[in-house]
Amino acid sequence: MKRNLIYKCLACLPLLGTVNLAVAQNKEADKVKMEHAQIGIVEDAKSGYKHTTHPGAQWFPEAGLGMFIHWSISSIKQIDLSWPMMAGTQIGWRSPKMDSASVKKIMDSGNYFAGNGCEKTNSCITPVEYWALAKDFNPQNYDPEKWIKAAKAAGMTYAVLTARHHDGFALWPSAYGNFNTKNYMGGRDLVKDYVAACRKYGLKVGIYYSGPDWHQNGDFQNFMYYGVGRDYPNIPVLDENLRPRTTVKTEAEKQVHYNEMAAYVKGQVTELLSNYGQIDMIWFDGAADISRGNKAWDKCITMAEIHKLQPAIVVSPRFFGYGDYKTFEQDKALPKTKQDGWAELCTTITDGGWGYTGKPLKPVSLVLNNLIKCRANNANMLLNYGPTKEGVLTPEMYASLAEIASWMKVNGSAIKGAQALNASESASVPATATDKHRYLFLLAPKKGEKPVDEQVTFSTKGSIKNVSLSGNKAPLKYSVENGQLTVQVPAALRTALPNVIDLELK
Known part of the structure; x- marks a missing residue:
């Protein structure tokens, strides 16, 4: 029993x-x-905007894989970018919701991080303390060529660097604002070196820019996570020291500030799109700190101005509410259906945030499985690595990239330049297509599981010329009947990473 x-x-x-x-x-x-x-990310479904048709932007839908690089002053304390300074996230992000009595107890205590995981790691930080990290940010070993060289080897075709995140610290000597390398690093231009590295190794140049700037917006910013005030009564508005604000800005003061923020954002975006030659992508993340519908938006950067500065640029939809492609974020948002328009999943190599936090990396088998699911649904994957405070990727990160590189060397043609199957074809597994080839993916086994014998089917109106397992010369048993191909793949031919059946059509 x-x-x-x-x-x-x-x-x-x-x-x-x-x-x-x-x-x-x-x-x-x-x-x-x-x-x-x-941060004001919304979708403007009524805009009518269609993705760019400029010849210089048509690389994007077939890019396959890119490198996202989240890096800022937060790397000094090995905490994530920006969000750790925001109080109340342990309440606002909680599911199921906390009861009102428990929230009131936290508010009455004045410790707005009560119950936050940062208490266990001694990493709770106020905005003022976070911004003070800038004085210690001096990455002596910063060499983006090493990052980009590894990305190139891993089959990545584009890269995106956080030139400025929500925390407000700009990685270039901007003439706008006073929180950038002009003030803290003697004018060192980290963006310039990154762009040069991309050009050297032939990667498309992407720049991330946050619409919100919690430093520039500091006197007007509420540093209590907005969802807490939305869902619970009597929630204080917090200043940069995480103390309740005692004054309220007038409408006139707000309007002056909105106009200043519009000029600030327009100035910085113009710098990024004017000072570094061709920029292939701008990865906006959130709207500017301007009330929606306010007339100050007329003074901010426009889509037309962006295209005038960079005619061939690809623009993310996270600033205007519309752009050139659809965005998905993190593994749980993997696209499950074929995307008719351009699309991208941004996700992390760790489960511990976007910046460098010292958390372990995801297994490459999982990363590749997710990449395959993206490509089988016409989406790119933008895979994030967070450099350390010294400006380097860890040995574990380079090992991860090298493992991806080995797989892509054999199977890259099934990822880059490939599209989802068209409506006339179907497969029992994720699949992609090029002109004369169809690629059927056998996903890597889950952790703790072993490969098993697989039977894969594929329906097509075309004629089969050859069937093989990429990287393996062993013959595969298959049969064709009434337009359906059936392939047998024995477990002995499987590997710990995904396998690819390459079907060549006549």
Whole structure:
């Protein structure tokens, strides 16, 4: 009896793991939605904007894989970018919601980080303390050529660097504002070196720019996470020291500030799109700190001005509410259906945030599985690596990139330049297509599982010329009947990473 009970319990363990993963992904999804609401990311479905048709931008839909680089002064303390300074996230991001009595207790205590994970790691930080990290930010070993060289080897075709995140620190000596390398690093231009590295290794140049700037907006910013005030009564508005604000700005003061923010954002974006030659992508993240519908928006940068500065640029939709492609964020948002327009999933190599936090890396098998799911649905993957305070990627990160490189060397043609199957073809597994080739993907086994014999089917109106397993000369058994190909792949031919069946059509 006891033995049967033990077996039953053991049988439940995989299911429990699946349930726990689903719960974690749902919580991450809720967190992302709330972050986006905080920084003003909305979708303007009525804009009528269509993606750019400029010849110089048509690389994007077939790019496949890119490198995202989140880096700022937060690397000094190995915390994530920007969000750690925002109080109340342990309440606003919580699912299920905290009861009102518990929230009131936190508010009454004056410790607005109560219950936040930062208490366990001694990493709670006020905005003023966060911004003070700038004086210690001096990456002596910064060499973006090493990053980009590794990205190139890994089959990445574009890169995106956080030139300025929500924290407000700009990685170039901007003439706008006083929180950038002009004031803290003797005018050193970190963006310039990054752009030069991309050009050297032939990667498309992407620049991330945050519409919100919590430093420039500091006197007007509420540093209590907005969702707390939305969902609970009597929530204080917090200043940069995380103390309740005692004054309220007048409408006239707000209007002057909105105009200043419009000029500031327009000035910085203009610098980024004017001072570094051709920029292939601007990855906006959030709207400017200007009330929606306010006349100050007329003074801010426009899509037309962006295209005048950089005619061939690809623009993300996270600033204007529309852009050249659809964005998905983090693994839980993997596109599950074929995307008709341009699309991209941005995700992290770790489960511990976007910046360098010292957290372990995801297994490459999982990363590649997700990349395959993206490409089979016509989406790119922008994979994030966070450099350390010295400006370097860790040995573990380079090992990760090298493992991806080895796989892409064999299977890159199934990723870059490939598209989802058209409506006349179908497969029992994720698949992509080029002119005369169809690529059928056998996803890597989940952690703890071993490869098994696989039977894969593929329906097509074309004639099959050859069937092979990429990187393996061993013959595959297959049959064709009434337009359906059936391929047998024995477990002995499988590897720990995804395998690719290459079908060549006549």
